[in-house]
Amino acid sequence: MKFAIGGLALACAAALAQDLTQTATALHSQTVTRHVEQLGARLALYLPAPRSAYSFEVVEDGTADNPTNEPRASMNGRISVRAVSILACRNEAEFAGVLAHAMAHVADGPAMGGTASNENLIPRSQVPADRSRQMEADRLAAQAMAQAGFDPGALLAYLARLQPAGAFREIRLDALQTAVRELPARNYESSPGSGFDQVQAEVRALTGNPVRQSPSLLRP
Numbered sequence: 249m250k251f252a253i254g255g256l257a258l259a260c261a262a263a264l265a266q267d268l269t270q271t272a273t274a275l276h277s278q279t280v281t282r283h284v285e286q287l288g289a290r291l292a293l294y295l296p297a298p299r300s301a302y303s304f305e306v307v308e309d310g311t312a313d314n315p316t317n318e319p320r321a322s323m324n325g326r327i328s329v330r331a332v333s334i335l336a337c338r339n340e341a342e343f344a345g346v347l348a349h350a351m352a353h354v355a356d357g358p359a360m361g362g363t364a365s366n367e368n369l370i371p372r373s374q375v376p377a378d379r380s381r382q383m384e385a386d387r388l389a390a391q392a393m394a395q396a397g398f399d400p401g402a403l404l405a406y407l408a409r410l411q412p413a414g415a416f417r418e419i420r421l422d423a424l425q426t427a428v429r430e431l432p433a434r435n436y437e438s439s440p441g442s443g444f445d446q447v448q449a450e451v452r453a454l455t456g457n458p459v460r461q462s463p464s465l466l467r468p
Contacts, residue, residue: 275306275331275454283447284329284347287340291348294392296355300325307331308455316410319350327351331455337406340444341436344396345403348389353381355388379416386420387427399436400428 275281284304292302306329317336320328327350337343386407390400404424411417 273308275308275451277306277450277454279450280306280334280447280454283443287344288327288347288351290396291344291351291392294395295348295351295388298325298351298354300354302327302351302354304329306334306451315412316346316407318346321350321353323354325354327354331451334448334451335455336410337444337448339402341393341398341402342406343444344393344398345389345400345406348392349385349403352385352388352392379419383420383423386424390424390427390431394431394434394436397437400431404428 281304284306288302288304292298300323302325304327308331317330317333319330319333322328327347329347329350333346334343337346386403389403393400393403404421407424408421411420
């Protein structure tokens, strides 16, 4: 199944993509970009094959259109990771979770529609929320995390901290908790794949800002 996207949606997506290109500044760090690319390649082994090949970029974009600070996935497989997406994570497992979630939106799986929808490019305030797709992306991300050696509970912890209050918060967290519980029992390393602390330190140094915090980031 493929999602048909109307001309208006395509026009909006194109305009917003152009706006993102114009307003976001690339984060010029081989260390950070290489880390994101390597982590993405590791997670991609355990996600459904994408319709378009994954590619990754790291940008300094503080636009607050995404309360959970998740990377943006575009319809051509491009994953745009904002500096705040890296800094909002407390460990590499959390970052693996939000990255895998974004990648899952590009996955060529039947439940995900074979391609990323325009909801990942257009701010959520401008499109109807497709909550079933969000929860399916969470489920796929949890599976990929576990198979890649990351504790999928880290994604649950991240969303519990940042997902805004409301009915969907409880539905989303309950669904993810069920998905995590149904995974085969594993022993996870405390920090599989080293270097995330150094990546965060470099992002802080390059952006000159420890993290653009929103009230949701202050939750324990």
